[in-house]
Amino acid sequence: MHYYVLALIILIVGGGVVADVLHGYECFGKDPSTISDNTTKSVKCESYGPDDAAARAGAFCHGPNNAFPNNTYMEFGCGKCPNGTLNTCKSCAAWNGTENSNCNNYINPTFTFSCYRGGAPVICSNSSLIKDIHCWGPVPTYKKNNLNLTECGCGTCAEQLTKHPDAGWDLSECRTCNYKNCNGAGGIVAVITPLLAMLYLLM
Secondary structure (H helix, E strand, C coil), rough: CCCCCCCEEEEEECEEEEEEEEEEEEECCCCCCCCCCCCCCCCEEEECCCCCHHHCCCEEEEEECCCCCCCCCCEECCCCCCCCCCCEEEEECCEEEECCCCCCCCCCCEEEEEECCEEEEEEEEEEEHHHHEEEEEECCCCCCCCCCHHEEEEECHHHHHHCCCCCCCHHHEEEEEEECCCCCCCCCCCCHHHHHHHHHCCC
């Protein structure tokens, strides 16, 4: 349950008493996996000021700025973005005239990716969700010499065959893989863990 508290904190400063107002709010604070787990956990945050307005004005959350592709910054938490995170991190006000806790919502990251086509890597997209990253090419056991298949390319086998139904190959001869340049000269790898896929995309 969210908690929103305005409390009076008594600080002893140089023998005198100075009153600071505390504003309690919440931000998402768990680092969600960019691959499969977009769950987040609210954490309690605090901001201070000489009065209510100042305390609320200092309430911020931060998280990855996934408007930029290939962002490796993954921290979620209280307060403004840390120094040195220009463009990769995004801050938001947890008070904007009304309560705006947990404003640092999870947004799926995007990636630039490429696939092999005609023996060389080509850029397929400059901003794709990881679930949309696919390359296609012949299965490792393919022995024929159909250039329509051995050419390889971006997307899935099914998409390619739909575009070119008379290409002379069938789906049993083609395999789709799901990370950058996975259909290269070394052959298509059948299995790769999601974490390794993300790391390879960022290489």
